[in-house]
Amino acid sequence: MSEAHAHPNYIKIWFWLLILLAISVAGPMLEIPWVTVVTAFGIAAVKTFMVAAKFMHLQFEKKIIWYLLIICVTFLGVFYFGVAADIMNSSGQQWKDCIADNTCIEQRL
Amino acid sequence: MGQQAEAILHETEAHDAHHEMSFWDKYIFSVDHKIIGFQYMFTGLIMAAIGGYFAYAFRMQLAWPGEEVPFYGLVDAAKYNMLVTNHGTIMIFWVAMPVLIAAFGNWLIPLMIGCDDMVFPRLNRLSYQIFLVSALVLILSFFVTGGGFGGAWTSYPPLSAVAAYNLTNWGASLWLLAVFLEIVAFLLGGINFVTTTMNARAPGMGMMDIPIVVWMINIAVILFMASVGPLVAGAVMLFFDQRLGTSFFIPSGGGDPLLWEHLFWFFGHPEVYVVLLPTMGIVAEIITVFSRKKLFGYRTILYTAFGTGGLSFIVWAHHQFVAGIDPRMANVFVVTTILISIPIAEMLFSFIATLYGGSIEFSTPMLWALGFLVSFLIGGVTGIYLGASALDVYFHDSYFVIAHFHYTFFPITIIGMFAAITYWFPKMFGRMMDETLNKIHFWGTFIPFNGLFLPLFLVGMAGQHRRIADFTQYPDLASPDLQSIRIFATVSLVILLLFQFVFIYNFFNSMFKGKKAPLNPWKANTLEWTVSSPPPHGNFAELPTIYRGPYEYSVPGREEDYWPQHLAPNQ
């Protein structure tokens, strides 16, 4: 059993999470792209932080777990940006995606 | 938990261990970390035999194309592809990783950090069982209709994703499933290793008192865990492409084959360091013991290992310089790739500096360790050629790559494995190996190894590319000179394989009939040499407390030239 620590008020956090959920559903209904992105991902990030810090007790956890999680996210970011140049574009230096503009030779499948 | 409670618990445990265990409980379904280590080691050695046999078959085909290979039969194009693919897969996933990380990790971590077992013994057993299933699935994949998978160990889609392209419908899927299971097994095992090292160290053992090999295995495991995740997702996607008809990696359906290449190499490059670092650790243990020297720059070696691990995550695209990635990105990766030579060079320099002023005894483990340094140096420096993007335009997928790759992986896997086995054999089985046979085996492996792979640099420079069943058809490559180089390499391989029988004989003969080994035959400092050989279930009669680092050899003012970690300062 873990060492005792003060338990935060879980119901209150749950209540805040539900409000955030409502915002993230309502946000996109305005159909403004930047609002959608902010409400969808910004709020996902906030919710994640709340769940991790309060429900998962990261607040009270040793620093090493924080480092561990931060390293994970950093490496994922490295992966994303290393790959983005090739996969997130449909053309680049000396290459282009030829399926999109129908200039490809017919594919066997 | 206090030490007193530990002592009480330990006593009851030892008492429990007295009751007779059946053969199955003791050797097959054991939760003892040492038995699990043996299970990994023997499975790995059997897989190594299969991998070596495959290498023999396709090297014979290259030397004498189209002729029936003794003990194999005719190697046609499909079989050739299957052989090279599975040779690579087996040697990396079913030999290098189980033997270097899982076997020696299991065996050494609890002993070296002074505790009685892994923190999760049953998880440990589960990890081996999954690993065993994965090996069986891989072997099964050779025998299904269409034959084993032949799309190279990198398994680039669309070739690997579409049965109509690779013509090995089930072979490809089983291959992928086997790799997937193997990864799962190592994730479970790895979590166990890291948790054990973090939490279960003996009292007094600070971060800087951990033997380097334990550090290295742990760094390797963390690298593995961090790099393999995206590939696991990718493997699921590829499996769906194969079996359910999705098109994650098939361009005509909207996917992108380059994505797999990125996913694969994001794992594939750190994987090189995953297997390299444990061997570096093994070598560190051996050269300190046999030169009676303190390790030169413990912290330096540790930090360079961290540096290498971190850098290894940002170099992966050097495998794809000419794979159609954006050429501007290549410039980023060439810088990081060349930079990774810096920590590795520093680590090698530290090892060499350790020898300075030593009292070097050329016993077999030391010969293997020095052999590792020499041959890995060749592998390392030839990596500079391939990391240079402009030169990779010529050398990509050529035999130069093969030679470079084997000059790194052969020393890491095979030489590292033999170094470790010959060094820890007395502790593992309580008997000494025959030193003469060991030396014959060393020279009989080391010389043919160079005879095998040095010529491949030459054919690589001649523009010969890999995964071709018969070069004599290629007008520019058919010259008798090049063919005689190939034959020379093949003959070296056969000699190398024949000398392994010396090892097999010596191994089993010494295991049962060898001279009884003393407790600490090499006069080493680390904790595994303080327990009886072979160590009993529960390892230590009395759990040790640590007073100093693992490399206190030839300390001035002490009569003995070693100073075991567990001896209290006044002893």
Added chain:
Amino acid sequence: MSLQGPIATHRMRTGIPTGRLAVWWVLASEIFIFGGLIMCFLLFKFNNAPGFEDADMTSTAAGAFNTFVLLTSSLSIVLAHAAAEKGDIQASFRYIWFTIGGGLVFLLVKTYEYSSKIYGGITLTENVFWSFYFTATGLHALHVIGGMVIMGMISFDVRKNHNLQRVELIGLYWHFVDIVWIFLFPILYIANF
């Protein structure tokens, strides 16, 4: 504390109990698996790959309801942990089963969504968006099922006052599954961003 297994298991050099430390490592490797999948999705999405406008067709209401269910079950499992820590075994047992019930509701909604899509003629092979949709939610659902099974096993241990620390461990895992869903919800359900 029940003393079982090797001594190694009960040592605590980092100050974090071994079980919890291991669960954090499990979660770290899971972050890479789900993270890798989500990264791949985003790469295709931002490249305007054809088919990604189909995100309109997923039912935002069902997704939002499932988010609500998972958040609530996260609450109940953390309450179970708090109760177990206080020694209130019966309450802990009830909260665990409430959480399992949440998982069940989640899976029912998921089944409804899957079947309505499949009856509507949309399967895994429709296009890359739907491939991602079924792969990601399917992998997530497998984690939900796994979590429920383990929770069920733990709940009976709890009633016998065994291994109470495991409530916290499964809780950590369950919160992680919740967090994965928090990210899957906007990328798969909220219309084009």
Added chain:
Amino acid sequence: MNEYLDLGLITSFVPAASSFAGDIDFLFDLITIIVGFWFVITLATLFYFMIRFRRREGVKALYISGEKHSEKVWTHYPHYGVIAFDVFLIGFVIVVWVNVKQTLPANEDTIRAIGQQWSWSFVHTGADGKLDTEDDVNTVNDLHVIKDNTYHFELQSRDVLHNFAIPAFRLRQDTIPGRTIRGWFKPTISGTFDLQCAEICGRGHSMMFAAITVHPDRKSYDETMDAIRAGTYESHFEKKRQLGPVPLPFTVSKSETDSPYAIELAQSF
């Protein structure tokens, strides 16, 4: 760049037949010298230590931790040397890379190469110098170019990854289905060279090779093109290909632009 430094290490095996082959050979030589220097020094040190410090009776080893600054410099100085050489190397490498892969110099002609399991189809532009027009000349496994002309190439693939590799030109580039990849080369020696597929592409990968013929002048090139159009051209490739004794279970198609697909080949064995 190989006028500065030419050890002829690669050219003793393969001729340098394109304009940038010399640059790449130069890089090889440069790296060989730098790396060889370090290799020899390191190995010599290692062997010296091994011999000098072998075990002798009554001689105790030194106690050196390697943690003190005065000791660390012994690994740090060589280490700084490695960094300096690395930076020096990266400079040269990027210059050559930019020249070979990142830039497209003005061209005289364009060719298209299409990889498929397991043959190469080539499209030559014909008289108008443009692809996708009436007078294009299609060939299978036989590429024709003129010496000292700069060519752009367009790579495509119909099925799996292939690799357009001409060792004599020091050129390799993957072809990816769904992508058009561009690049360039400028042949400088006339003759016939191997064109390989250097990315594993299935069962017939071993047989997927073609010939690139560099014609000394336009006249010879035009005659060949006319012969191909008239169907009277006997491929140099066919003459030169010596089928080894390997019982590969199929042959590569000879005449059509579209060689048989994998499935058909698969059914034939």
